[in-house]
Amino acid sequence: MMRMMRKYGVSVSLLILMGLSVCRAQEPIQLFNGKNLKNWIPYLQSASQDSRQEFQVENGVITLSGQFGYIRTKEEYKNYKLEVEWRWPDTTSNSGIFLHLGPAFKIWPDNFECQLQAGNAGDIYNSGEATCDQYKGEGSRIVAKQNPSNEKPCGEWNQAEIFCTGDTITVYINGELQNQVTGLSKTQGFIGLQSEGYPVEFRKVVLTPIFRPEPEPAKKETPDKPKKEKKAKEEEVAPSSSESETNE
Numbered sequence: 001m002m003r004m005m006r007k008y009g010v011s012v013s014l015l016i017l018m019g020l021s022v023c024r025a026q027e028p029i030q031l032f033n034g035k036n037l038k039n040w041i042p043y044l045q046s047a048s049q050d051s052r053q054e055f056q057v058e059n060g061v062i063t064l065s066g067q068f069g070y071i072r073t074k075e076e077y078k079n080y081k082l083e084v085e086w087r088w089p090d091t092t093s094n095s096g097i098f099l100h101l102g103p104a105f106k107i108w109p110d111n112f113e114c115q116l117q118a119g120n121a122g123d124i125y126n127s128g129e130a131t132c133d134q135y136k137g138e139g140s141r142i143v144a145k146q147n148p149s150n151e152k153p154c155g156e157w158n159q160a161e162i163f164c165t166g167d168t169i170t171v172y173i174n175g176e177l178q179n180q181v182t183g184l185s186k187t188q189g190f191i192g193l194q195s196e197g198y199p200v201e202f203r204k205v206v207l208t209p210i211f212r213p214e215p216e217p218a219k220k221e222t223p224d225k226p227k228k229e230k231k232a233k234e235e236e237v238a239p240s241s242s243e244s245e246t247n248e
Contacts, residue, residue, distance in 0.1 A: 085159050093200065108127055134182070166212065167187050
């Protein structure tokens with residue numbers, strides 16, 4: 001047994017190290033630190049408004065006033081699970097979670113929006129140039145949720161779990177599968193939280209990377225020459241025994 005362990009010890013160690021590296025890659029990232037918005041960049045439609053007044057953190061909660069705009073991450077992401085908790089403090093209204101958000105700041109940016117609008121949480125809105133198999137640029141940009149609304153009453157916290165893997169987005173609202181879109185026109189980008197109409201609050205924004213190994217490029221196979229042909233060529237090159245004797 002010990003001989004086998006010594007024999008395969010290097011391989012086992014490599015497997016353990018590989019496993020640890022994958023685990024580290026899958027550790028959750030706290031996009032919201034519970035204290036401030038230093039990991040986020042604000043955008044407001046009106047240049048006359050002060051984002052420091054409209055987008056604030058109080059008691060570990062992000063409060064967006066409802067003035068049209070959003071906050072977005074400083075980094076781009078792809079292949080991840082995103083967990084977000086939100087609620088309406090006073091009046092149910094409209095908001096959204098921007099996925100694969102483009103770099104340009106504009107009121108309707110390119111992205112796939114997980115709709116949080118009261119009564120429609122789980123719809124996916126193809127904003128700007130974003131398209132998918134379910135929306136090819138014609139008709140309604142909204143891919144409607146699959147089941148009746150399961151949102152909680154005003155003042156209570158809701159949870160969205162969103163899986164962005166490859167060219168697919170899958171959305172769960174309060175633990176229930178609500179939507180899935182495939183064939184995305186873009187598969188990575190920033191993440192945003194929208195302010196649209198009335199105050200909305202967020203308290204948990206956690207991203208967990210999903211490990212997806214990149215496929216290896218296909219190797220070009222060169223067909224082997226037939227052995228008979230190879231042997232024949234060798235015989236043509238090599239002198240016969242009689243020729244060798246004559247030369248001597």
